[in-house]
Amino acid sequence: MSKKVLFAASVKPHLLFHAPHMEWFRERGYEVHACARGGPGGPELAHCDRFMDIGIRRSPFRLANIAAYRQLKSIIDENAYDLISCHTPVCGVLTRLAARRARRRGSAVMYTAHGFHFYAGAPIMNWLMYYPAERLCAGVTDMLVTINAEDFAFAKARLPARRVRHMHGVGVDAGAIRAAEADVRRLRDENGVPQDAALLISVGETNRNKNHITVLRALKTLLDRGVDGFRYLICGDGEGFGRLRGQTEALGLAGHVRLLGRRDDVIALLKASDVFLFPSFREGLPKSLMEAMAAGLPAVCSDIRGNRDLIRDGEGGLMARPDDVEGFAAAIQRMMDSPSTRLGMGRENMRAVEPYDLGNVMREYEAIVAEAMELRDGQK
Numbered sequence: 001m002s003k004k005v006l007f008a009a010s011v012k013p014h015l016l017f018h019a020p021h022m023e024w025f026r027e028r029g030y031e032v033h034a035c036a037r038g039g040p041g042g043p044e045l046a047h048c049d050r051f052m053d054i055g056i057r058r059s060p061f062r063l064a065n066i067a068a069y070r071q072l073k074s075i076i077d078e079n080a081y082d083l084i085s086c087h088t089p090v091c092g093v094l095t096r097l098a099a100r101r102a103r104r105r106g107s108a109v110m111y112t113a114h115g116f117h118f119y120a121g122a123p124i125m126n127w128l129m130y131y132p133a134e135r136l137c138a139g140v141t142d143m144l145v146t147i148n149a150e151d152f153a154f155a156k157a158r159l160p161a162r163r164v165r166h167m168h169g170v171g172v173d174a175g176a177i178r179a180a181e182a183d184v185r186r187l188r189d190e191n192g193v194p195q196d197a198a199l200l201i202s203v204g205e206t207n208r209n210k211n212h213i214t215v216l217r218a219l220k221t222l223l224d225r226g227v228d229g230f231r232y233l234i235c236g237d238g239e240g241f242g243r244l245r246g247q248t249e250a251l252g253l254a255g256h257v258r259l260l261g262r263r264d265d266v267i268a269l270l271k272a273s274d275v276f277l278f279p280s281f282r283e284g285l286p287k288s289l290m291e292a293m294a295a296g297l298p299a300v301c302s303d304i305r306g307n308r309d310l311i312r313d314g315e316g317g318l319m320a321r322p323d324d325v326e327g328f329a330a331a332i333q334r335m336m337d338s339p340s341t342r343l344g345m346g347r348e349n350m351r352a353v354e355p356y357d358l359g360n361v362m363r364e365y366e367a368i369v370a371e372a373m374e375l376r377d378g379q380k
Contacts, residue, residue: 003030006081007048008072008095010058010088012038015045017170017287018087020358021365022047030082035075036091037068060090060129073098076107083372085110089117089130096137103140108376110143110369111161115284116151119305122282135159143372147285150305162375165368169285171361174353177294182271191258193231198336200230201273201297203266203288204280205238206259211279211302211322212244218328220251227333232257233273235266270295274342275335281322283307285356293353298345300331310356316349 005025009015015022015034022032026047034045035052045051052075056068076084076099084107086095092111099109117130135158138144144161146152152166185195193199204210212234219232234244234257241259248257263269266288270276276292276299283289283306290310292299299317301307313319318334320327335342354360 003028004079004081005030005032005083005085006076006079007032007034008084008086008091009034009036010056010091012036012045012051012053013043014088015048016043018085019045019047020171020362021085024362024365033075033079033081035072056091056094058088058090060093060133065090065094069094069098076102080105081107082376083108083110083369085112087112087114089133093133093137096140100140103142106376108142108372109140110145110372111137111141112145112147112167113151113155113284114147115282115306116154117282119150119154119282142375143368145368148306148309150308151284163371165371167364167368168356168361169290170287171356171358172287172290172294172353174290174294174350174357177267177270177291178296178350180267180271180295182268184272187265187269187272191231191233191260196229198230198275199273200232200275200277200332201235201269201292202233202277202279203235203270203292204278204286205236206234206241206244207238208240209281210236211281213247214279214322214325214328215277215332216244216247216251216253216257217325218332219253219256221325221329222333223252223256227336228256230256230332230336232277233269234259235261235263235269237261267291267295270297273297275300275332276317277328277332278302278307279322279328280304280307285309290353290356293349296346296350298335298342298349300328300335310352311349312352316345316352 025032031049033050034048035054037056054068054071055064057064084099086092103109118127138159138161141161144164145167146155147169155164270292276297278289278301280302285306299311302322303319311317318331
């Protein structure tokens with residue numbers, strides 16, 4: 001009988017983060033299955049033998065999730081998976097509930113929390129909805145993996161999974177990013193950036209959580225003070241793209257801000273930039289911030305869980321509360337005024353990102369999977 005592993009997530013693009021993990025299993029003779037919402041035309045999963053489109057929705061209140069649960073249960077019951085690896089909150093709950101019978105038959109169940117929706121300062125509704133579900137499902141979880149220090153401490157204390165382990169996220173190829181070349185002058189020219197302007201950049205979906213509006217308001221504050229020697233690029237798309245464009249125009253920033261949409265040359269754009277801006281309200285452990293660090297950029301970012309794992313305020317960047325427009329404006333101006341500060345912080349980030357390098361993360365992943373399989377063998 002062939003060895004099998006299942007990766008499950010709410011949306012197909014999320015599974016791209018786990019391509020190295022799928023490849024790792026394929027190299028060891030496993031048949032790799034994956035399921036998520038996303039049919040033809042979506043991203044290709046290079047190391048997946050079988051992809052199954054399920055009608056799951058991110059919102060826990062969608063009735064479609066009842067049918068998605070049944071689909072998951074059918075998939076899991078029909079395949080003797082050695083390991084079931086689930087991701088994203090709603091899919092994590094549905095998959096673990098659907099896998100109860102399979103777990104009794106010897107499947108190991110691993111859930112990776114890419115940032116709990118309940119955390120210090122989270123809305124009370126997040127705690128009421130997500131914490132009880134996670135506590136319930138921890139009882140049918142063999143391996144609970146967290147990717148930041150705050151979630152790890154909470155899970156160890158409050159979530160009764162068989163094992164709780166910490167991993168340094170999904171990893172970035174820091175060496176390849178450092179070695180990547182970029183035609184800086186061409187990229188700046190193409191985006192209308194004067195050679196003497198400070199180029200600011202953000203990478204992330206154009207949704208409310210990424211909080212680009214705080215940066216826009218901070219830049220408006222600087223313009224009102226006569227500080228205009230900057231340009232700002234936003235790489236990413238999403239449901240709020242049109243709204244963000246409208247906000248940019250309403251604030252009078254159209255000449256200083258460009259929304260680039262989804263880009264395939266993000267690393268080159270990072271290398272052409274001077275400062276990385278990252279004002280999110282909530283993060284688990286942001287890969288885009290790790291990529292910026294590996295590219296040698298200093299950061300101005302929100303003082304939140306996940307970001308704090310990566311950036312030390314005053315060493316690799318400057319931090320402010322997500323809603324602190326004045327704090328972001330002051331930090332951006334400080335970066336603009338001091339090239340030596342930018343250079344020193346960028347060098348610090350290239351050093352600080354090393355634990356998150358893909359090679360180190362894959363060694364952690366291998367050890368965690370081995371432990372999960374031992375738990376599986378012990379419950380047969």
